Amino acid sequence: MSLLKYASAALIGACLATGATAADITLRLAHLNPDDPFASHSGAMAAVFASLVESNSNGRIEVQVFPNGQLGKDNEVIDQVRSGLVESTISSSGGIAQHYPLVGVFDIPFAFPNIGVASKVIDTDSSFGEAFVADLEDKTGLEVLGLLDSGGFFAFTSGKAPITSVEDMEGQRIRTMTLPTHETMVSSLGGQPTPLPWAEVYTALQTGVADGQMNPVPIIAFAKFDEVQKYLSVTNHLITPYIWTMNAEFLDGLSAEDQYLIRWAADVATDAGRAMSRVIEASDRGLPALAEKMEVNVVTPEEQARFAEAAQPAVRALIEDSYGAEGMALLDAMLASIEEERGNF
Template sequence: MSILKTASAALVGICLAASAQAADITIRLAHLNPEDPFASHSGAMSAVFKSLVESNSNGRIEVQLFPNGQLGKDNEVIEQVRSGLVESVISSSGGMAQHYPMVGVFDIPFAFPNIGVASKVIDEDSSFGKKFVADLEGATGLEVLGLLDSGGFFAFTSGKAPIKSVADMEGQRIRTMTLPTHEAMITSLGGQPTPLPWAEVYTALQTGVADGQMNPVPIIAFAKFDEVQKYLSITNHLITPYIWTMNADFMASLSEEDQYLVNWAADVATDAGRSMSRVIEASDKGLPALAAKMDVNVVTAEEQAKFAAAAQPAVRALIEEKYGAEGTAMLDAMLASITEENANF
């Protein structure tokens, strides 16, 4: 192990030990976002989970929360959960991609027609969700507690120029998650992908390392990107998952009664997180607040079609190349689920 990794592991150990309290069972739950349950969906999820588990176990199970990336970068905390150092994490697709690259199947631009369909497909209990979760669990050894969207459809922000058409992407350095599919999409649109971990994004936008970035409106709002970005372009081009996982050995060590408690509390908390994203989007913490500080434009349906025509083939080709027949089958299963759910509305 490198000196850097050793120091990092020691720091995490000190942080965890400092927070330890007497309890029959302790669940340490980490996530990247603000702790305030009214500021982020993972904040809402963790708060609801903690309340339900602690109250329904009469305090026998304690849930310790580590928001704001306190325990490290997303992919690092997932590794801590896999190794058993931490019990649970709510993570982005960018963090999960380094442990389960197949999460990239969600990155076909403009695949989801609306948030209603997205909410039904990106769910642990949907036909596609069951297939996706089973594959992820088999590949990582983790146990999935919840699957939901990352906060809504992605929009672009920029400090350089508004993005109203594909031509406006030319030469713009756009921060992406460390996902090859995101990088391929930006490249296909004429931009320059700049993959960076979440903790570095604000500074990169502030210093000009990146001209812009893409994220759902609630994330743009709580990250205060309006302080370092002038333009907000509503494109609705992507919607990606947040994945809540737990160390499988820890879960197996719980009694049947406690496993039931953890699972139903996570189900309720995931529903709360999904709902909170919709509330934030519609409230003065979401788009209205950003519109008061940024120049906002909505990309027309005609221009969206041009974005899709440029980006979809490139992302699909990458999925087929990198993930082979298995990745193509997973992608086609997702697209079929989208078609099925859309027909049900």
């Protein structure tokens, strides 16, 4: 281990040791977002999970929550979970992609027709979700505790100009996650992709390193992007997963009773997180609050079709070129699951 890595590990270890109690088992759970359960879905998930685990174990298991990316960038925390330095994390697709690139199959623009279909497909209990989770676990060695959407459909924000049509994307520097699929999508629409880790986004928008970005409304709200962006364009072009993982050795080392408790609490907490996203979207914490400070426009169905026509072939070609037959099979399985659920709505 290099001196830098050793120092980083020591610093993380010192941070994790802070506040340790006499509980028999300590479970450290990290996530990117605010701790307030009413501000973000992962905040709600962490709060519900900690409460259920600690109360139902009579305090034998203590859950220490590290919100707001306290332990590092998303992909770095996943490294910590894989190595056993941290027990669990709730991650964005951007973080997961550096460990499991096939998460990019979710990035076909306008694949999901509505939030109902998305909620059914992006779930560990769906036929696609089961296959996706099994493959992720096999390739990473992680245990998946939960799978849900990242807070709703993506919208674009910009400090430069509103996005009402494909032509409005021309030349705009749009921050993306470090995902080739997202970069390709923005490029195909005429924008300039600017991949940056989450911790750098606000400053990049504030200083003009990026003109705009794309995220679900609840994330735009809690990140306070209304302070550094003037325009919000409701495009509903993407919906991506958040994936809750745990160190497999840690979970396997628990008693059967405690394993059941952990999985049950995670199931309930994931449902709570999914519901909290819908609450934020439907309340004055979501779009109404942003509309007080930003100019909001809704992209018409006709323009959405033009966005899809421009972006879908490029992203599909990237998935085929990058991930081959395996990637296309997983993509086709997702699209089939979407069509199956579409018939129920």
